[in-house]
Amino acid sequence: MARKPIEVKDYEFHPLTPERWDDFEQLFGPNGACAGCWCMWFRFSHREFSKTRKEEHKEALRTIVQSGFEPGVLAYADGIPAGWVALAPREWYERLKTSKQLAAVDDQPVWSITCFFIHRNYRRSGMMEKLVHAAVEHARSKGAKIVEAYPLEVEGKMNSTQMYTGKSSVFYKLGFKQAALRVGRPIVRKYL
Numbered sequence: 001m002a003r004k005p006i007e008v009k010d011y012e013f014h015p016l017t018p019e020r021w022d023d024f025e026q027l028f029g030p031n032g033a034c035a036g037c038w039c040m041w042f043r044f045s046h047r048e049f050s051k052t053r054k055e056e057h058k059e060a061l062r063t064i065v066q067s068g069f070e071p072g073v074l075a076y077a078d079g080i081p082a083g084w085v086a087l088a089p090r091e092w093y094e095r096l097k098t099s100k101q102l103a104a105v106d107d108q109p110v111w112s113i114t115c116f117f118i119h120r121n122y123r124r125s126g127m128m129e130k131l132v133h134a135a136v137e138h139a140r141s142k143g144a145k146i147v148e149a150y151p152l153e154v155e156g157k158m159n160s161t162q163m164y165t166g167k168s169s170v171f172y173k174l175g176f177k178q179a180a181l182r183v184g185r186p187i188v189r190k191y192l
Contacts, residue, residue, distance in 0.1 A: 006121045008077040013134035015070035016084075021062065023074060027081035027119060034117065034164055039072065039086045042093040042114040049095075072115075073134045075127060082122040085131040086115040087139060090148065102150050105179045105187055111139040113149040115164050128170050136174070140192050147190045149176065 016024055028038065036054025038061045044052070052060075064071050075083035090112045096102050113135050118127045132149075139147045151166035168186055176188040 006077065006125075008082075008122070008125070010078055011130060012076040012079075013073050013130070013137075014076070015138055016065055016072050016074055017070060018066055020074055021065055023076075023081040024065075024084070027074065027084060028117065034115075037115075039084070039115050039117070042086070042095040042112075045094045045098060070138070073131065073138050075118075075122075075131055075134065077122055077127075081119070083118040083127045083131050084116065085113060085135045087111055087113045087135045087147070089144075101182045101185055102187065103182075105148075105189075108146055109144075110146040110148040110189070111142070111144040113147060113166065116166055117164070128166060129174065132166070132170055132174050136190060136192070145192055147176075147192065148179070149188050150185065151188060153184065153186065 014020060036057060038054065038057035040052075040057040040060050041049055043060070043064075061071065069088070071088055072084055072086040074081055075085075077083075088111065090096055090104070090110045093112055093114060096104075096112060096114075113132065116128055116131060118131075136147050149166055149171055151168040151171050152163060154163065154167045154169070168188065171188045171190075174190070176190045178186045179189040180187040
């Protein structure tokens with residue numbers, strides 16, 4: 001049975017920095033959400049990801065955060081870590097460099113929104129839409145001119161872990177337009 005979303009009075013969105021790492025760990029839990037991915041699936045090549053364990057995924061992301069790069073945005077619901085969206089310049093994602101389905105549309109520099117994780121208490125509450133908006137604003141603050149994403153066309157119910165790249169209707173609602181369609185998978189863009 002689906003849980004009723006928790007009523008939230010105040011949302012905040014902050015880039016993931018070393019000071020917020022503990023909140024990120026709290027959100028992802030001991031297993032690193034999504035079977036221990038720790039949001040590294042797009043950052044590693046297929047071979048690298050297959051050869052590493054969840055602890056190594058976690059340490060790889062922690063290293064990125066400790067380096068000073070902000071690899072995404074955390075959502076807080078009444079002060080509690082409630083959601084996450086990963087984004088970075090496209091060239092920082094190894095998987096995107098080698099994917100035929102998600103190959104570059106053109107040679108324009110883009111920031112890519114690759115992954116979401118929303119705590120089960122905050123699903124079905126509009127959190128994904130809020131995270132996309134926060135991601136776009138974060139990319140804009142870093143000088144991005146185009147934000148790109150690789151959502152699924154979802155009709156009906158789908159397991160939340162299958163929707164880790166997002167739902168296309170959410171992106172379209174926020175002004176993204178389809179830039180390409182490959183094997184039924186849209187690549188959507190928003191020009192800033």
